[in-house]
Amino acid sequence: MNQQPWWQKGVIYQIYPRSFLDTTHNGIGDLKGIIRKLDYLKTLGIGGVWLCPIFPSPMYDFGYDTSDYYDIEPLFGSMETFEELLLKAREKKIRILLDLALNHSSHLHPWFVESSSSRNDPKADWYIWADPRPLKRPPNNWKSVFGGPAWTWSEQRKQFYLHSFLPEQPDLNWRNPEVKKQTFKILHFWLEKGVDGFRLDVVDFYLKDEKLRSNPLRLGRRPYEMQKHIYDKNRPENIEIMKETRALLDHYPEKMALGEVAERNTKIAASYYGPENNGLHLNFNFNFLEQPWKAAAFQKAIEEWENLLGPENWPVYTLSNHDVPRHFSRYGNCLGRARVAATLLLTLRGTPVLYYGEEIGMPQGKIPRSRILDPVGKRYWPFHPGRDGSRTPIQWTGDRNSGFTPSNPWLPVNHDYKRVNLAAQKKDPNSLFHFYRGLINFRNNSMALQRGEIQFLDLKNPQILAFKRQDPVESLLIILNFSSRKQPVVLPSEFSGAKLVFSWKKDNIEMQKNQLKLPPSGLGIFRE
Ligand code: NOJ
Secondary structure (H helix, E strand, O other), X not given: OOOOOHHHHOOEEEEOHHHOOOOOOOOOOOHHHHHXXXXXXXXXXXXXXXXXXXXXXXXXXXXXXXXXXXXXXOOOOOHHHHHHHHHHHHHXXXXXXXXXXXXXXXXXXXXXXXXXHOOOOOOOOOEOEEOOEHHXXXXXXXXXXXXXXXXXXXXXXXXXXXXOOOOOOOEEOOOOHHHHHHHHHHHHHHHHHOOOEEEEOOHHHOOOOOXXXXXXXXXXXXXXHHEOOOOOOOOOHHHHHHHHHHHHHOOOOOOEEEEOOOOOOHHHHHHOOOOOOOOOOEEOOHHHHOOOOOHHHHHHHHHHHHHHHOXXXXXXXXXXXXXXXXXXXXXXXXXHHHHHHHHHHHHOOOEEEEEOOHHHOOXXXXXXXXXXXXXXXXHHOOOOOOOHHHOOOOOOOOOXXXXXXXXXXXXXXXXXXHOOOHHHHHHOOOOHHHHHHHHHHHHHOOHHHXXXXXXXXOOOOOOEEEEEEEEOOEEEEEEEXXXXXOEEEEOOHHHOOOEEEEEOOOOOOEEEOOEEEEOOOXXXXXXX
């Protein structure tokens, strides 16, 4: 029996609830829709689901602006529906992770409404307020990630408040012990309700410099990049909060926190695991997600992360999410590459996180300007089209609106849905869906993939990425062809009698002793 916690051995699937299944016919996905699709997730072999925020929100940033941390957004359902979801998911052994944005709340959260009302309010210091510099200039040079200054003037308080993102997302003051207490109360509430853990939004932003010092400048393309963010994020004190979060979660068996630190500096990102493996259970590695389609680039990113984390920490990998363009399109809308990418993601040491629709090869959506909803797209179009393109409705069928909704979908369904949809792929044994399903199933039954060590091999071919996954009971070799040409490969001697145990059905892998030819975008998992 594998004693690893579920969040190490299972595959996590990220759902953007608005785009999953609309059962109330308002064009927006909902919790009942997710309940209806639990069987599908089970068939796919998923172990846990991460739901993007489902709490009440005025939706300036589509739920990442929470106005009540203790309830469910009516567009998605009610607390009762959520409880039903938890129950039904548990019956199917699917874990549920909630997405909590605790760096900031909505500006309509009662805490902020109170805090803004007066400098003498009991919650006056629950957010980050500061006096202007001369000429009513903002307190320092900090910028918002979404553009413009990170400070907005409040007439009521005659002060500025800080928002690392939209003005409608004021930053909570994590230095205030009462605020910290309240946020931990929220975690506690949902844990008691039975959720299995959390994806924690932008944990790198939690604490800010106590003195609110201006960031030093540097060269960059966008104003935000023209600063070294040493005072407005990644303060060393953040790690203390991660440790406290971990301690709270570890009171319960198998609960976990998955952090989001969208940080290119991998050393900083790794520090969120805590100095003694006592911080977050998992933290995303955005460096992996941003690699070009090159075997060596991925190898470098993975090895670097492995070295930083060490054997006692557990990596987590993803290739797509609701903030970045879908990898299917980033890597050239190519099914062969999608299979190689899936194999990489699902065979590394660490927890794989899939993004809804990647299992059928959903491309990045093209959103006409008139339908852009994401505040980033609205502000920066055409320089940045925004993030709507990675949030389009899932493509269940070739029917109207891809079977997502009978009414008008909140975002346009991708044009290719008649060709690219789950119903069609279910019928085709060579489809990407069947490939993912087979691979996840393979992983769910492989000790080496679930818990083995990882070691890269140099097969003297720059187009090939090869690594071993080794466990006392099983040793596997994974070989991926990153090129669109056939590639000769010589297996290491200990694999000369190896058996091909997984590949794409249509790939014809020619093998003679330890020599083989891998088809274009070919892949193989061999057992020693
Ligand atoms: C990261 C989330 O993934 C993103 O969607 C959101 O806009 C920002 N954090 C702000 O909460």
